[in-house]
Amino acid sequence: MDVRHVMPGRYHHGDLRAELVRASLDLIAEQGLQGFSVAQAARRAKVSPGAPYRHFADRESLLAAVARTITDQLTGRVRTAAESHTDPQAALAAAAGAYTGYLIERRAGLHIVFADGLQGPRHTELHERTRELIDQFLLLCLSVSTSPQLALELLEQLLTQAHGYGTCYLDGFFRRHGYSADLVVRKSTEAARMVIRGYRERAE
Structure with missing residues (x-):
């Protein structure tokens, strides 16, 4: 690393890209999200304001890397929660709670993953990881639904509800x-x- 990009009195060891994320x-x-900027991330990482631009072209690029990390972490949390239950309905409910x-x-969820500027062709890796997260939820929904249409409706309901609880807090x-x-x-x-039971009763 070029030490000219490190703030005086500090030397940053390790992977600066990962540290900025x-x-x-x-x-x-x-x-x-309003507290996020390249300059603030640089200050938190104790590097100069110009150092992040050796790894990220702009704020959007750094935010995309953050969003990829969020999807990876969420996917892990959801998988762990679901795998702690053998009953499909309990597994899906636990995933929503997770x-x-x-x-x-983390104050981080789908509102950051789908933030403005992250939907274009520059961010295909983010799109793939987001699809993995959504597919994980969708497979759980399919396991308790009688049709793909009901599974999609249930997915929408549960994600909206789970996000709403967190946001209200x-x-x-x-x-x-x-x-x-x-x-x-x-x-x-x-x-x-309760929502899952309602969808099951609706299908019967």
Whole structure:
């Protein structure tokens, strides 16, 4: 690494690209997407404002790398939650709760993955990883649905609901009522169970 790009008094060891992604994730977790910028990520990583541009062409490129990390982490969380249950309905409900939990913890979810500017052909790797995440949810929905159409409707309902629970917590709505993050995750999971049961009854 060219040490001229490191802030005075500090020498950055390791992979600067990965460090900038980690710094950006931390900024988003602390301040939301509005707290994210290349300059702020550079300050958090303790490098000069110009250093990130050796790895990322612009803010959009860095945000795309952050979004790829989010999809990877979410995919892992969802898979772990689902695999802890043998019953398909319980597995799907747990996956929805895992999404809510991640959103609360990291302030990161599909709103960042689908942020403005990340949908073009520059970001095919992000699109592929996002598809893997959505497909994981869709396969769980198919396992409890009687038709692909119902599975797609259920997927839409559960993702919207899981994201909504997390957003309401982050926006302070649930906290005003004294709800802890763990309680909100449990409520999200239970709400998912009720929706799944409703879709099952609708199909019978």
